[in-house]
Amino acid sequence: MTLGIIPATQFTIQELTDLYNQTRVDYLVPMPMNVDRLAEYIRDFDVDLTGSCVARADDGQVLGLGMLGVRENRAWITRLGVIPDTRRSGAGAALMDYMLEKADVLHLEETHLEVIKNNEPAYRLFVKKGFRDTHEYLVLRRAPHAISEPLAGSIKWLDRDEALQTLKTYPNHLTWISARESMANAPDVQGARLWLPNGGTGWLVYRSQKFFFSHLVMHTEQGNPVEVGKQLLLHLYSHNPRKDTYAENIHESDPHLPAYKALSYFENFSRIEMRRNNRKVE
Amino acid sequence: MAKILYIEDIEDNLTLVQKIITSRGHELLWANNAEKGLEMATSNQPDLILLDLGLPDSDGQTLSVWLRSEPTLENIPIIVLTAWPEEVARHTVDAYGLDGYLCKPFSLTELVQLVDTALGSKSL
Numbered sequence: 263m264t265l266g267i268i269p270a271t272q273f274t275i276q277e278l279t280d281l282y283n284q285t286r287v288d289y290l291v292p293m294p295m296n297v298d299r300l301a302e303y304i305r306d307f308d309v310d311l312t313g314s315c316v317a318r319a320d321d322g323q324v325l326g327l328g329m330l331g332v333r334e335n336r337a338w339i340t341r342l343g344v345i346p347d348t349r350r351s352g353a354g355a356a357l358m359d360y361m362l363e364k365a366d367v368l369h370l371e372e373t374h375l376e377v378i379k380n381n382e383p384a385y386r387l388f389v390k391k392g393f394r395d396t397h398e399y400l401v402l403r404r405a406p407h408a409i410s411e412p413l414a415g416s417i418k419w420l421d422r423d424e425a426l427q428t429l430k431t432y433p434n435h436l437t438w439i440s441a442r443e444s445m446a447n448a449p450d451v452q453g454a455r456l457w458l459p460n461g462g463t464g465w466l467v468y469r470s471q472k473f474f475f476s477h478l479v480m481h482t483e484q485g486n487p488v489e490v491g492k493q494l495l496l497h498l499y500s501h502n503p504r505k506d507t508y509a510e511n512i513h514e515s516d517p518h519l520p521a522y523k524a525l526s527y528f529e530n531f532s533r534i535e536m537r538r539n540n541r542k543v544e
Numbered sequence: 545m546a547k548i549l550y551i552e553d554i555e556d557n558l559t560l561v562q563k564i565i566t567s568r569g570h571e572l573l574w575a576n577n578a579e580k581g582l583e584m585a586t587s588n589q590p591d592l593i594l595l596d597l598g599l600p601d602s603d604g605q606t607l608s609v610w611l612r613s614e615p616t617l618e619n620i621p622i623i624v625l626t627a628w629p630e631e632v633a634r635h636t637v638d639a640y641g642l643d644g645y646l647c648k649p650f651s652l653t654e655l656v657q658l659v660d661t662a663l664g665s666k667s668l
Contacts, residue, residue, distance in 0.1 A: 283600065287554060290627060292598040294553055296577065299601065405639040406609055473613075474606050506609045528635050 263319050263351055267360045270314035270327065275301055281316065281327050285343025291378060291531055306447045307331050307340065307438060313364035317344070317353040328357040330364055331438060337365035337540070338438045339375040342384070354384075358391050366541045373540055374438060376511070379532040393536035399437060399511040400519075402527040409500045415458040417497040425453030425467045432481055437511040437535055440477045445469070448477075456494050464490035466498065474506035480518045491521030499525065511535075546663050549573045549590040551581035551607065552625070553600050557648075561594065561625070564655055578602040582610050585617050592662050593622045597636070608640050621662040625650070 270278060279300045286292040295303065303309065313330035326344030330337055339361055344353045365373050375393065377384050420428060429442050429451075438444060445451050445467065453467040462485025469477045475498070482490040499505075511533065512519065548565055552558060553576045565572040573588055575581035578599045585593060593611065597604035604624065611617045621643040626633050633645040644658050 279600075283553075288627075290629070292627070293603075294598055294600040296600040403605065403636070403639070405605070405636075405641070473602070473609055504609070504613060506606045508603075508606075526639065528639060530632060 265325070265351065265353060265356050266318045266320070267356050268316050268318055270311045270316055270329065273316055275304075277324075278316070278327060281324050281345075282341055282343065284345050285326055288346050289343075303341075304329075306444050307338070308333050308443060308447070309340070310364075313337075313361060313368070315357055315360045317357050319348075319351075323348070325351065325353040326357060328361050330361045332365075332368065332370065333441075333443050335369075335371040337361070337368070337370045337373040339373060340438075342375075349383075354387055355391075358387065362391060362538070362540070370540055373538045374535060376437060376533045376535050379534055385534070388536050392538045394538070396535045396537045397435070397437075398514045399533045399535060400514055401530045401533065402507075402509040402512055402522055403530050404507040404509070404522075404525065404527045406499075406504045406506055407526065408503055409496055411496055413496055413500060414493050415456050415462070415497075417494075418455045419501075420453035420455060420465070420467070422449075422451045425451045428453055428455065428465050429467045429479060432479060434481075434513070436479065440479055440511055445477065445479075454494060454497060456490060456497065458485060458490065458493060460489075461485055462490045462493075464494060466494040468498075470502075470505075474508055475502070476508045476510065478507070478509045478512070480516075480521075482517070487517035488520045488524075491518035492524050495521060495525040546570045546591040547573065547588060548592045548594060548659070549575065549581065549585055549588065550594040551575045551578070551599065551604070552594070552596040553577060553598070554596075557596070557625075560652075561655070564652055565659070568656065568659070570659075578604075578607040578610070581607060582614075585611060585620065586614065589616065590620060592659065593620055594659075595622050595624050595642075597624060597626045597628060605636060605640055608642060612641065623658055623662055 279297050283294045308331050309329045310332040316327045317325040325348040328342040329340045450469045452470045455465045464482040467479045468475045562572050575584045578601045595604045624645040627648045630647050637645045
């Protein structure tokens with residue numbers, strides 16, 4: 263079979279959505295999308311469709327796709343997948359080569375991606391293409407339920423602008439989906455700032471949709487992170503008792519993890535973030 | 545006879561479930577996304593909902609929160625059919641207050657038993 267790699271700009275968002283969903287049907291965590299969600303994804307995460315691509319066989323059958331996010335000097339590979347029946351045809355590697363070449367031509371210094379832990383075929387492909395592990399992250403979930411513990415301290419709810427300003431002060435690394443640029447692209451960012459009587463202070467920035475919170479970023483400026491984190495979450499859920507929460511990419515050694523667990527967050531799965539230093543193309 | 549709503553985006557997964565459910569004399573309704581699922585649940589008031597966790601517009605967990613927040617739907621039993629590992633499925637069902645789960649691939653007997661238990665007297 264001869265493979266062709268075609269820029270994603272030659273396909274409609276509907277076609278890309280259909281193809282993406284076909285590549286994920288047998289995934290442990292399939293995460294299907296509809297057209298609206300993929301369009302939001304492209305907007306929020308600065309996906310460049312000219313650098314994104316589709317693999318097609320010589321008989322015209324589409325085999326898989328990959329998407330390339332581009333920001334300043336960095337690239338991000340996402341949504342990479344090949345339709346189950348057509349795997350082991352070299353399509354995944356060819357899609358990767360196309361996107362990495364685009365990143366090189368754009369003089370982007372590094373390319374990031376995340377892979378679900380234990381997806382060995384994908385992990386091996388990424389290692390072969392020069393990616394190395396950087397961090398491991400947890401994807402957590404919390405179902406809505408009533409809060410019974412007492413609240414402490416005073417809370418200030420942050421509007422979108424205040425939340426984005428606050429996020430700029432975050433001192434640690436954030437993965438692409440929760441990075442400042444992603445949050446600045448999203449319309450639904452909010453936050454909260456907490457002051458405890460013992461001097462502890464901290465903040466939480468998140469996206470708030472009708473039925474759920476997502477993309478949580480928490481930081482303790484002073485005091486015990488578990489105490490500050492727990493009170494931030496208690497305030498959040500006493501204010502919004504019926505909301506579901508999907509907290510992606512919480513660092514495995516995040517000092518607030520015990521606070522999340524105390525508020526009944528549970529682990530869905532883990533991701534490994536990987537990075538590659540790109541080639542310099544003259 | 546009971547009315548059962550299956551919320552699942554992959555049509556191939558529908559075939560087996562449809563065969564099992566209709567052979568037991570029940571009526572099976574199908575919604576291929578969360579929004580349609582909520583709409584069909586509201587308009588049809590099913591006796592049982594079979595729910596996939598991976599849906600294209602909102603995942604099954606959040607849809608279960610929508611369903612439970614509607615006073616006319618909050619008491620309808622919900623069974624999760626998922627490809628997730630059993631431990632995650634069990635934790636999800638416990639946390640979201642759902643009524644049972646089956647991890648794919650599941651057998652005909654397992655589905656029939658779980659559906660009969662959830663339906664109680666309506667399974668006859």
